[in-house]
Amino acid sequence: AQSVSQHNHHVILSEAASLELGCNYSYGGTVNLFWYVQYPGQHLQLLLKYFSGDPLVKGIKGFEAEFIKSKFSFNLRKPSVQWSDTAEYFCAVNYGGSQGNLIFGKGTKLSVKP
């Protein structure tokens, strides 16, 4: 079955530390890849997405993600986190261009200590 794995349930970092959140998906065909973020008390919102072109995608607030097809991965990175990055991060995949059918990972909660 198609699935998305996020390896870390909860990550705790100090401000200025570098961040990498893992995301792997299970299918090898055409995929569209997304990272969504949910800040405390706010709606789920898009951080960045990949659907074609340069596999290194830049999003809002200094985040980026790299699509590595051979590893079925789409890891999220930020070189220096801030306290305001405290949130839950969700990786999502659309398989085979099936309209808007997104499959989400379980999410990774990021806590940044000031």
Next chain:
Amino acid sequence: ETGVTQTPRHLVMGMTNKKSLKCEQHLGHNAMYWYKQSAKKPLELMFVYNFKEQTENNSVPSRFSPECPNSSHLFLHLHTLQPEDSALYLCASSQAGLAEETQYFGPGTRLLVL
């Protein structure tokens, strides 16, 4: 504020009750979605409507009945639910239901079934 509103924000119902969740989007989109977010499980797509037509039903039990009277409104009618249906129900919309589109999420309805 993402332009997608949901009412009510919280709902407590007994197993014999009938209730409805409402979603409205003010973004001019043509695709709308219902998701279920249970504790410790990934966000699960339930239904997809594209131009008012249901295009996806992810094996959802018949006690959940969606309705999309127009492209701006989406309802989820609830009937004889079970305690395991307690969850956060999220609505989302996107421009035309295409695979690479960003989905815009509402704040969710927190449902408790007693």
